[in-house]
Amino acid sequence: MESCVVAMLARASTRAVHGTVAPRGWDLRKGPGSAVDWPRGRAAARAGPHRRLGCREIGTVVAMARFTPPAADAMRARLLLAARDEFAAVGLAAGRVERIGAAASSNKAQVFHYFGSKEGLFDALVAETVAETFAEAPIDTADLAAWAGRVHDSYVRRPWAQRLATWHRLERADGPLESVATSYADAVAEVEHAQRAGVLPRAFRPAVLLGLVLHTAAFWSATAPEYEPLVQAVTPPRRRQVVVDAVTALLGGKS
Incomplete structure (x- = not known):
């Protein structure tokens, strides 16, 4: 089996074919990061097809080597x-x-x-939470009010999302996450495109409009405990409809 792995590496890397070391981090005998002589790898490369070495499951070996x-x-x-x-x-x-x-x-x-680090774990969690939100509710500029309803649904299903967002604003404001910034920038670009096409009104800048819609969608998830008794009679279905109606009004009745 080791000769199969060596052959695969030799064929996959110019260094393994022409040089004296294995590709960086690919010594299965000593662990990642080592650089050792692989004479059988060079011999295998000269030998030609893997079948000469009896490699029948090289695809499996490649998959095992490449993926976590x-x-x-x-x-x-x-x-x-x-x-x-x-x-x-x-x-x-x-x-x-x-x-x-x-x-x-x-x-x-x-x-x-x-x-x-602990901070690295927190950042990874926040980034994944934002990615999940956009995955569950991909932005739909053709019907932004309905999209706001779906974002609201996502927050209702995942009550921790808004709590994490609050902690992130309070404790990591000086460390913006690139993946999160990219997600927002992409969404803003879609809103801007829709505005230019006449699908969405241009009363607000694209980034401002997106922010207003997102905050409206998160309204019920971010309500202060002192405020909750004042609206406790509003049922869950009605709360969702309030979000949709509010965004519709924001868009001037155009959703």
Whole structure:
């Protein structure tokens, strides 16, 4: 099997064919990052087709080499899930990696292994939460009011999302996340395109209009506890309709 791996690497990399070392980070005998002589790799490359080495499942080997093992994906997912509960409840500063590790049936060393720091874990969680929102409710400039309703639904299903957003504004305002900024910039570009096409009114700048719609969609998820008794009679279906109606009014009746 090792000769199969060597042959695959030799054919995949000019360095492995013509040089004296394996491609960076691909020594399966000593671990990632080492550079050792692979004479059989060069011999395999000269030998030609992989079948001369008896390699029948080279596709499987390639897949194993290139992709993160499922166990690692599962561990990362458990850490993010535990971090979600921790950070949504107490924020970044008060959050404890020991509790996150224990809740994930792991330890704090794994937090640093996967995310580098507590801040790195928090940032990854916020970025993933925003990505999930846009994945659940892709922007629809042809019917922005209906889209606001779907964003509202997403926040209702994931009450932690707005809590994380609040903690992010309070504790990480000096560290904007590139992936989140890109998501917002892409959405603003779509709104601007729709305005130029006459689909959306131009009373507000594209970024301002998008922000107003997003904040309207998040209204019920961000209501202060002191304000909640004043609107507790408003049923969940009616709350959703309020969001849709408010955005429709914002657009001048054009949705």
